[in-house]
Amino acid sequence: MEYQITKILIISFFSSILILLFLNTKYLIFFKNFSKNKKILINTLIYITSFILLTSVNYLTSLIGITSLIIFNAAIITLIFFELALYLEKVFWDDFLGNSLPKSINMLISFVVMMNFGYFTLMFYIKILDIDYFVT
Numbered sequence: 001m002e003y004q005i006t007k008i009l010i011i012s013f014f015s016s017i018l019i020l021l022f023l024n025t026k027y028l029i030f031f032k033n034f035s036k037n038k039k040i041l042i043n044t045l046i047y048i049t050s051f052i053l054l055t056s057v058n059y060l061t062s063l064i065g066i067t068s069l070i071i072f073n074a075a076i077i078t079l080i081f082f083e084l085a086l087y088l089e090k091v092f093w094d095d096f097l098g099n100s101l102p103k104s105i106n107m108l109i110s111f112v113v114m115m116n117f118g119y120f121t122l123m124f125y126i127k128i129l130d131i132d133y134f135v136t
Contacts, residue, residue, distance in 0.1 A: 015077075017047070066131060077118045077122055080118075084114050085115070093110060
């Protein structure tokens, strides 16, 4: 695997951004009480901590095998985008569509949109890692 550390750093960079986005949407009430400077400091600390943790876990997982690395990152992506789909259904679609659709349709739209984001993120990770298992 050529440039393994660089590839792991890129994947950890994007996964840390996703984790930060998830925490900012999931715990938005917690962040409302702080000033702008404290929010920036907390977000920076969360990002740096998650980046270092993900980089070390991704590196240790890549020592096991490239398939393990993909499965680990797919699990992270699935959890984050699943939670973001729930948040999207609760907050965005009700306001955007004006409560004109039933909640089940809003939930279906949210899952379709966010799982597509998750799929394309996973395909981006596979492209970064330069996996060509499907080529015969």
